[in-house]
Amino acid sequence: MDGQGWVELSDGHFAGGTLWTDLRLNQPAGELLYPREFGEPIGIRDAGSIIPARGSDIVRLHEAERCVLSEILDPDAAPSGPRIVVTHFAPHVDVLPIHLQSHPAAAASASDLTYLTDVGVADLWICGHVHRTVDFVPGYGTRILSNPRGEEGSNPRFDEGFVVEVDSTR
Template sequence: MAIVSKSSHQTDITRYFHDFDCRQHIFGARQPLLTGLTAANSRHPSSAQFQKEKTLSKLWILSDLHLESIPYPGAFSPARPDFDVLVAAGDIWQSDIKRGLGFLTRLADGKPVVFVMVNHEYWRGNLGTELQKARDLAGKAGIILLENEAVTLAGCHFVGATLWTDYELAGDLADKENPTGELISVSDEKSSRPFTIADCAATHSVTRKYLTAEILGHDSTVPLVVVTHHAPHLDCLPQHVRGTWAAGNCASDLSELTDSGKAALWINGHIHESSCIHRPGGTRIICNPAGTRFSNSRFDEALVVEV
């Protein structure tokens, strides 16, 4: 699996902030997310041709753009790299799934988009209602929204979900009866109430069972790519987050899946720091988030991974 990046410098944050006060630490010197980058140019074959010709699939990966946080979101118009599928691991536009999906449609310019719904897409909404709304809008936009679902596309088998966390990595710091603090509601037969840590853990359990069946049961020669918003392993977390309440909010320990060697690539978001880790079985876990107000100086707007 190779990495292809066509950006020769970090994202030009000044394009998105204009007259806003950007602190010097945001403009830190670019630190490449990955080393040993190579360039590649090949035509875009059909799914059947990918397998017949053993052509590597080029995945353009990004997450956590938080376009609602910048004054001129329309100014973010990166040059499109050579890619086959745009993979968006969520948090594109808070509380406005229609604008977020519209942005992804324009960005992909006719090529396929794989997308997962996440906490800020649900923000100020109801968990069930917003998901159905997003499914309808994604269908009209031609975007592939995955929530405990899979699709084979462009020579890869994509498995996707939000992967709400189980909060186990927070230990005793997380009271299961408390709300998560996110402005998301859930409904029962009689009323609507805030989304709690217990709700989050229950939803996590459903997704975990689904991912376990899909990943461990994968026996095809087609590369398996998992897309989730929340992180699947403790090593995805920065050191200062580990052992805190935030650790439980950001990640869960799915090492039995990440270390199984079944997935070629696992893409996540949510953590506003770039990362690339290799698990013992060979799975690579990549996070390429822009962060609120494009605060992640290591965000690569043209990050392409070949699988």
């Protein structure tokens, strides 16, 4: 699904990808969260091998994915029927715990894509990486959902039997 556009399954339309963060959230102007702040080495696949990632590499990947998502979520181009976006990293700062929403470490997990999430072109946006369960609708927009098990079962609110129904009248 990474940048392929909408994929139709059953009666729904799915799109998404990794959505690397832009490393800019809550950082001083012009600065990036350095990849080592993620707490583990990050590698990017390049021509069949894995190379160590630099902040500029991650930003480049984020920008490319953000452009694709912007095209996919264009209200004039989006298909009718339920539209679901699935990404690894979070598209909205409110996915994070309140104490991290304004913290510089937030850039390791989320980006500010409110211009896409708060207008409701997608009916549902499922994301991960945050290790906590969230379910909310920002602005006039898209329902954002995360239900991860967490590392070694660390999320006590994880619901293994969780089912979400998406109803769209578009």
